[in-house]
Amino acid sequence: MRKQSEAIFQRALKVIPGGVNSPARSFKGLGMTPMIAQSGFGAVIRDVDGNEYIDYCQAWGSLILGHAHPDIVRATCAQISQGSSFGIATQVEEEMASTIVRLVPSVEKIRFVSSGTEATMTALRLARGFTERPKIIKFTGHYHGHSDSLLVRAGSAVAAMNSIATSKGVSAATIADTLCIPFNDPDAFLQVIKEHKETLAAVILEPITANMGVVLPKPSFLKLLREETQKIGALLIFDEVVTGFRVGLTGAQGLYDVDPDITCFGKIIGGGFPAAALGGKAKILDCLAPLGQVYQAGTLSGNPVAMRAGFETLKHLQRPGFYEELAKKTDRLVSRLEEPVRRAGSMFSLPMDEPRFAEFFRYLFERGIYIPPSCQEAWFVSAAHTEEQLDYTANCVLEFCGNCTNAQTLQLS
Ligand SMILES: Cc1ncc(COP(=O)(O)O)c(C=O)c1O
Structure with a gap:
């Protein structure tokens, strides 16, 4: 249910070009109403309808400690x-x-x-x-x-x-x-x-x-x-x-x-x-x-x-072990994906073509996972992501691959 999000977005469209203040958040090409965020704690964002999402965008990489630390x-x-x-x-x-x-x-x-x-x-x-x-x-x-x-x-x-x-x-x-x-x-x-x-x-x-x-x-x-x-x-x-x-x-x-x-x-x-x-x-x-x-x-x-x-x-x-811990969290997710992920520390991407990405994005979104809404953008793991969240995400990604008619359709290169 995203009734509030849709109503707010419709009103925003009348007064803000495209309803958003930066095009990357418009969900253009994804065929869906963009997220209207209400709050965020740790790795999770809640939208105005009360839906919760594990967030791998983290304000486009800004929030290395997660939301509202x-x-x-x-x-x-x-x-x-x-x-x-x-x-x-x-x-x-x-x-x-x-x-x-x-x-x-x-x-x-x-x-x-x-x-x-x-x-x-x-x-x-x-x-x-x-x-x-x-x-x-x-x-x-x-x-x-x-x-x-x-x-x-x-x-x-x-x-x-x-x-x-x-x-x-x-x-x-x-x-x-x-x-x-x-x-x-x-x-x-x-x-x-x-x-x-x-x-x-x-x-x-x-x-x-x-x-x-x-x-x-x-x-x-x-x-x-x-x-x-x-x-x-x-x-x-x-x-x-x-x-x-x-x-x-x-x-x-x-x-x-x-x-x-x-x-x-x-x-x-x-x-x-x-x-x-x-x-x-x-x-x-x-x-x-x-x-x-x-x-x-x-x-x-x-x-x-x-x-x-x-x-x-x-x-x-600067605390000892901060980046090692973050890398370990990222390993936990990325090592399960079975495909060659492109990665640098806690940022990574899964290259795929746009139509496939739209399907992938929606699949994860419906399961409470928010990834950057563009196939060109990197995902970010924060210090706030928990093992459970990372495991759940890996399961959903793998499930998506399994559900593809052709298991290779993620087309990771
Ligand atoms: C590598 C790089 N440089 C510059 C910018 C521009 O930063 P800002 O969006 O804060 O203007 C971005 C934004 O994503 C970026 O990724």
């Missing part, structure tokens, strides 16, 4: 009761900055913003300001938020590398400096570097992708990006909005031992509140205003409630 609730409520926003520097911003600088070796200084989109957009402006060059390289299928110059997909071959905007409303001039090439393809990369070495400001990537399913980088490819950018004086920007503090305390850069110039964070560092950041080498970060001439600002940047939530979250992540 008591420590986050306590810390944020305490902050709210003392003022929720000042537009003035606060102590917790310094505490958060010092913590991230201590934990992530490549980060010497950090600036907080409110969304991953702002972090990557500012990182590009900073790279262009620092290098005084215009062009950037991004990779096909990598998502860096919705700022104009990053809403670009590639032509299918390097030779046909005319950048094409993924969205209407992005002018050709805006994306003229965005070069888009395939991921994990050293030849394509070397060719572009050769052509644009004088004008290239930066290479930006999701070091482990979350937005085209989980795709792991070839370690040698990341090393190549580092070496070649260094050689030509361009910056390497790791977009760790998803992987930062998800795959470990030092992110994907720690796993692959790469030292980027700038790292973008988001999601987990806000503990479920709007916070994101760009951090990196001091000589680069110091080009930001007020020290430097690259402008960046935000009324709610470094908001103390979001900083408190992030700071409390990071305290949990």
